[in-house]
Each structure stands twice: as C-alpha cells, then as structure tokens.
Amino acid sequence: MPTTHEFIFEPLVIFNTLQNNKPEYRLATHYQLDKDLMGISFSLREGVRWSDGKPFSADDVIFSFSIALKYPELDSHGIGQWVESVEKRNKNEVYFRLKKPNALVAYTLVLLPIVPKHQWQSVEDFAHFTNSTPIGTGPFTEIKELDENGYLQCANPVYWQADKRHIDCLRYPKVTTNDDFISRISKGEFDWTGSFIPDIERHYASYSPDFKYWLPPASNVSLMFNFKAADPAIREVFNKVEFRRAISMTLQRQMLIDIAAFGQGEPSRYASGMSGRFRSWADPRITEKYLPYLTYNPMLAQDLLDSIGVIDSNGNGWRDLPDGAPLALTIITPNGWSDFNTTAQLISEMLLWVGIKVTPIQAHFQQFNEQLAHADYQLAITNYPQGPTPFKYFDMAFNSTYQASHYPRYAMHYYQNPQVDKLLTQFPIAETNQQRQQIIRELNQIIASQQVTVPLYNTVEFYQYNTSRFEGWFNKDNPVASPLIWPQAPERLLHVLALRPKKQTADTE
Template sequence: MFLQQNRGSGRRRGRVRAAGVSLAATAALLAGCSGGGDSGRGDGTLIVYTGQAGDYQINFNPYAPARLDGDGTIFESLFFYNLTKNEEPQPRLGTEYAWNEDGTELSVTLREGVTWSDGEKFTADDVVFTLDMIDKHPTLNAVGFEGEATAVDDTHVKITFDKPSFLDGPYVLGRVWMVPEHLWRGIKDPSKDVIREPVGTGPFALDTFKPQAFTLKANPDYWDGEPAVKRIRYLSLSGNQAGADALAAGKIDWQTGPVPDIAGVEKNYPGYRAITVPMNQTVLMTCAEKDRGCEGPQTDPAVRKAIYHALDRTQLNELAFQSTSSAISPGFALPERDKALLSDGLGDRLAPMQPQVSEAAQLLEEAGYTKNGEGIYAKDGKAVELTIKVVTGWTDYITAVDTMGQQLKKAGIKVTPQQLSWNEWSDARGQGRFELLIDSLYQGPSADPFYLYHYFYSSETTAKVGETAQPNYSRWSDTRVDRALAALKGIDREDTAGRQPHFDAIQEALEEEMPYIPVLTAGTTSEYNAEKFTGWPSEEDLYAFPAVWQRPDHSEIFKRLKPAG
C-alpha cells in the first residue's frame, strides 16, 4: 500500500509485483543483490522487502518524504511510542520527561554517554539544534511545533511554549529524529538534502548502497549494545509475486504485504509465520482544493461523496485484500482503538460496506450533474472522468482500483487506473499532481487520532500544487478543523470530556467534505522468518506495530530480533 510512515510517506507498505516473474528469476535477482547466493545468511543478516519496485534513489534524510530509511534505525528519537497500545513510551535518547501543570514547559533528561556514529558526543545542543531546525523549516514540521528549546546542560533540555501544548509531547519525544549539529548546521535546505552519508546515534548505520539493494550494519558503539542482527539488507524486487516467490525460496526474511492465501502462510511457506494488525486507513486521496491549484471533478465535494457511497467495500475487501481489512469511519477515528471517540454527530459512524448507488446519484443530481449519452454524469460540458494513480506492482491496490472502476461505472462515474513507478507516484502525491491516488493515512506518534487529523487535514501541513505538502496531500483545510486542532493541543489527554467536542467538530467536517475518500481500515499483514530469527511481535506481545515500512517501529523490532540458534 505505501512505504510510510509511509510507504509512506512512506511511510508507509510493501505492495508490489511484476507479472510473470518466475521463482528462478527471483532467486537469481536476489543472489545478485546479495553478492552471490546465500552469502551473509549465517552472519546475522536480515533480508527485508518493503515493496520497493524499481531502483532505489539514495536518500537517508529522515525528514524527506521520499526517504529510504533512517528514522529509528540510523537517527533516533528521544522515546519510542507503541502505536498499538495506549501506554507509557520507552526511553531512547531520553530517559525521563515531565510537563509543568499548565502544559507550557516540557523538561527532558537525556541519556549520558551517547555518541554519534562518527565518534562525536551527543549532547543537549544537538536536541536544541534539531528542534530549532524543524521550527524554521515548515516542511519538516509535521505537527506545527512552535516551542523554544534551551540546553540547561549537556543532558537536560527545557522546551517552553507560549500556550498549553500537551499534544506536542508525543511528537517532540517520539517523532523528532535527532541530527548532529556539527554536520547539519552547514546544510542550506535540510528538507531537500538527501544525506548520502548519514551519521546518527541509532542501532544501525549505512553499510552499502546500490540501486537494487542497500544494507545497514549494526552499530558496534550503540548505547544499548550492538544489535544481534548484524546486517539488514533492503531489496528492490519487481512486485508482490516476486516477494511471494522469494518467501517460498527462503530468500527474504520479512515483508509486509499480500501473498496468495494469507491464511495458509505457515503451510505454504515452511518456517514462516504471519501477523495481521488493523491500523492504517486505506483511502482514495483527492487533490481537493481549487484555491491551492487542484483541477478536476474531484474538487467538488459532491463528486467525492458520490464515490464514497458508490463503493462496494465488501467486494473490495474480498477481491483485493483477502478479507483482511475491516470497516472504516468517515470521521477517521479507528473503529476499535478509538471507539469511545467516534462522534455521535456523524451520519455514518462506519462507512457502508454495500454500495449506495441511489445515494450517489442523488448527490450528483442535486449538485447539477446529469448523465451524458455514455451514461456518465457531466456538468457544464465536463464529464466526471478521473484518473487514479497507483504504484506498478502493488497488486492489492491495482486489484482494488480496477474493481472500483467497475463499481463506479454503475454510478455514472468513470475512473481510469494509471500505474506509475513508486518514485513517480510519490512525487505526484507530494506535489499535488493527481486527481485520485490510492494510499493509506497513517497514525501519529502515539495512540491518539489527533495526530492523523493534524498530519492530513491541517492548514499547517499542506501547500499549493507544485509545492511539497507534508503530509496534507489533499491540499484541503477548514477553519473548523484548524480551530479544533489548536484547542486540542492545549488540553491534557486525560480530559476526555473536554476533548470530545473538538473531535466531534473535526469528524463531522471530514464527513461533510471528504477530501480523503474512506475505503477500508487496512489489515496490515507481515510474513516473517520465525525459523531463522526469534523475538518477533505476536498477538500476545505486540510491543511494536509489525510492518517493515513503519518507522520507527521497525527499528524496535530490529533491536529485539536474534538469529535463531
């Protein structure tokens, strides 16, 4: 689905395939990437597949939308938050933190004895420099951080805010990747530099880079001890089928994405196991805001909402996702984790699983659309014809958009899939060069929907078409949402009654305007080699969100894994 955060943003998922790739061809490619057959398989090397299709383009800037890796593995945050549970964060570069009573001052104690991978000492000055850097560069500032950081001494930082800012805490503590002042202060534009030779404090460092594969190596001087996994090799393959073939051949150890017969992984791939966790939300992204340069029928909320009602989500789940996805709320609070926060003011607490074609028709006709001779709705001589961008090889998403095309045609809406390389797709998403684009919205630094709302719906995180949005790719914003987000930042998370009216306002605005058309809550499935490595997350011990593209959760998993035997 995405490399995220991202896919995505890659964040974040691995969804790739190339038609007709044979097992022998896949094995040959893997052998070539690894330097020959199974070389390195006995030295603690973990081979992962994120879904990358096509050559890698070097980029280890943890703040770049198209980064390959680095956040969590090479560059660290102060603490680690587990997205699957509402629990206290685990120390990383920080050891303790505390808010003052009114949420205007955050004090952080740093770990002693930490060094950068080039041997320089990590100090509070690096933390202050990093926070000042993201404050000065809006494209790096995912939640609108406006604090002022001060180094009290080498191991203590004080961050002050002009107003209560409790919800800045998980972001500042868990998603700001600390960078070395002695190297980064000379970078003119840190949002664009690709950082070819990354220097961090993390458990891993860059070893080798080639367009077909890159390798991280264990940091022998890591403050928490050298990891048991000595190398992590990232492969670029040709797609989902190639990934499934590689699993069958025992050539990769971890991938996140679909394989045929997900329920039968242990039988079909001896030594491997699978885990599925609902978390990110599959959407049709729309370039929604005309005032920011978007063009096309999708700029009309009536068209967006008609698409929402015309989708047959049950069929999509069965055909594209092997029924691993689940219901989604148009208010974008997670139906299970955030059940208590779902607004009573929503028209649909959950998106309909069956198509509502008559509802879609009514929305379009009330907005002035009529069907042309081809049965497609049109207005002012312009038909509702749209292109959906999808990454070549992401077979589940390709199946999904193909199926959507058939479903939407019944509702008088014509959509045409357009397959692109990941680099082309990512660039189009970031620059707003699309009408529709299939991807997922990812969660924030802790188990709280505030962060998803701020990431994808805030005026502070978007830009005009042609400029980089990070990550409000829809270009849509609303004063009601901005006001509610500003209010939520100043309310302690324990004050559930005080927060709910603001969540209500956000969710109701999102349902009304629908800049991201909700499809399903994705069941994120990973297949992993339990025979060669131990310590994987399980349903009983879900210590991190187990997706190979999820940063920094993947680094927490890398740290805990051990070669079996």
C-alpha cells in the first residue's frame, strides 16, 4: 500500500531535499563514512520498539539488508551494486562494507525499509509475502479497516515520538478516475492529496478559501534526438549542434506549458535540462551563456538551419536535407499521456513556421519504451527522474552505461561523451561538497554547450491541502520539507508529524 514506507516502516534517516539534504535522523542518530569511502556506519536510536512491543535492534537492520542482497527482486534501489556486506559493530551500530567508493551511499541505503527480524525470519517466499498483519516502527501501523472503498490506518501504540503525533488515523479512500478525484476534492472530502487538476484555480482553489495548493518545481520534460537514427542523412543532421539549437529556438515554451500542462510548469532555464530546483548548483554565467538557445528566436533558428544546408532546395515550402532529400521527421510519445501528446502536436505546429515537417506518433507505453531501447525512432519526448542532488538526472540521462536496452528510456538519445562518463564516475567518490558542485557545473556546461536534448519545461509536484480541519501544512510560505504525500517523498513523515487538528474540530480523524 502507498502508506507502507515511512508510515509503517520508519527509515534510518530522511534527507530533506528542500533543506540542502539536511539529515533528519529517525531510526539512526548519526552516520559516518570511512575516509576512503569504502564503508559507512550508522548509530541506531535506543529505546525504539516495534509496534508489537518488542525492541528494535541492529539485528533488524542487518536482517533487512541481508534479504535485499540475497534476493535481487527485493533490491528496488540497487543496493547490491554498492554493498559488499553488513555487520554489527556493537549493540547500536551497524557497518556497511562497500564494493567501491561512494560518498553519497547513505542517500541510497536509507531508502530500504527496515523490517522486524522476529516476524520476517519465518517468511518462506519474500517476493510474494503480503504482510497482512504489519509490525513496524513508524507512526501508523494499525490497519483498522480494509475493504473495497479504501482503508483506515491508525496510530502505532508504542511509537517512539508519540508525543509529536497529533493525528490518530490516516484514511485512504478509493478513487477510481481523475474525474472522480476532482469531483470529490472540490467538495472538500480530502485533506491531503497530490494529483493533477487542470486549471487548478478554477476547478479547485476557487471553491473555498480553505482549498490550497503548492506546485514546487519537479523534473524537466525534454525533446530527444536519436543520435543513432536509421537514416544516415537524418543522423548526420541530428549530430549538428546548430540543428538542435535551431529546433530549440523555434519553440515557444510558455505556450507549451499553458496549453499542454494547463499552466502548471516553468520554462526550462538550463540548456542541460537540469531541474530548476537545483538552482544553487548552477554556475549563473553558464546559465546566461546558453539561455538564448532556450529563447524563442525563429529568425536566428532559420539562419542556423541555412548555415548547415538544411534549406528548401526545391521551393515547395519545406526544408530538405543537405543532400536534397526531403526532411520529414516523426516524434513519438506514450499513448494516453495527454500533456506529452499535446506537447508533440504543438511542437509539430511550431516547426511548420521554419519549414520543418514533423508528424506526431503515439504508441502504447511499452512500445514507446521498446522503440527507444532499440533506437527505433527519430524524435521523442520524455521526462526524467530527480534525486536529492542533480547527479541522478545527469547520471540517468547522459551516462553511456545506461544506453543498453534493459535500462530505462532516459539515456536513449545515444549521445556519448567520455568526459561526461568520467565526471559521472567521479561524483560519488568526491570527498567534499565543493568538489561535487564543481563536477555538476562541468556536466552542466558540457551538456548545455552541446544542446544534447532540447529542454522544454519543468513539471511541478502536485500537492493540494485543505486547511478547514487541520493546520501545520508545509507550503510555499512554510517550506520545511517536501509536502508530497506519495512514497517518493520520505519527508512526508516529517509532514504528518507537523499536522494537528484545528481546535474547533479536534475530534476529526
């Protein structure tokens, strides 16, 4: 269930992404990396008990990691590629011996849920264990109701921070469709949600002064070129940075946001595609240097196209390839991703104005991934994952290691640069924040200078909250931590502990 992590199984540490990854210690009270970055130790909190009253210990941590290392299907965060072994140093200290140096391994390790050894050691089939009677260390471990309409998850009677928990239960109702969600949230049924609402002011916020939302910047959406395109003439054009820049300067990014994303987003400012949430990592001089290539300038775009021989050679109004063959491109997006589909349609219309013919094509998501994985496309639109630092974006998007077919779609433009790969291997072993920032700045500069992809816009994190019954919400004016309710935001544990019923409705669940 979506309330398993954090709410049932408390993490060792939460790294607060809105506070420069400040460690918020939970089951652990401290961690220490070895000087050679080949090991890391965690000091565990004393006095914590599982919800059945039994004490939490280092044995639980070791057991949890041992099953993830033994059963790869349970290793959802790739811990096996880093951890060689786990051992108990003393009653309250666990040590991880690493296979290779990694200064940031703590960010990954703390994502694995810590489960009770005394319950799970008798499990015979971990991959199919449903854990119908959960035992956890988190604030809400008791499943009081569970039926076709949803479920009710209530307080852990022995939670170690019970004095800071002011909510008795979390009720998760079943929502069948987006229309169902919008209908019910507009009636004030929900307190804390995170879903897309088109024209959110009209369809939500205008209904009540208690209906609030905050849309912090999230990952970027970019246009990808296939550097391994089957047609050698098209491949040659794609490999020219002038062509990629011309495409970029033909696009009106705010219009893409206004129409395709219903105004919920921000135009990309970084030619590398780095998210706007990592502004402090960017060199402002590099940002300004390449910002013109993200700015609408169709006249300069046409000059760039002319300079590389992509011209209308027969007077029919369409630009041709340098060898005189027609230039006709396709752009692929996943079927049903309405914002991507609309973005592709708008891009095809915008490129008409500079004489480039582009046909949008929609494919089922599996087929979309397959075509990217086998370089069977020309142009495509994708979003990218984010992490606690910009490293995850640059690594997943531009590390040539991830251009094998079994990896996700993010690096399937097939652009390769040995210097980029080298910098990506250096980041995890950099010893200081200054060194890591310099590596990110170099990556940002290289990718921006080559305009490897065309960043379109930054999406937003969807977060809505109702102030009529509860207070303490994280928001733009109270940005304590990420406000999201979904499991991808471990900070939601901090959020729920900050909430309290308003006095006039103190008996509200």
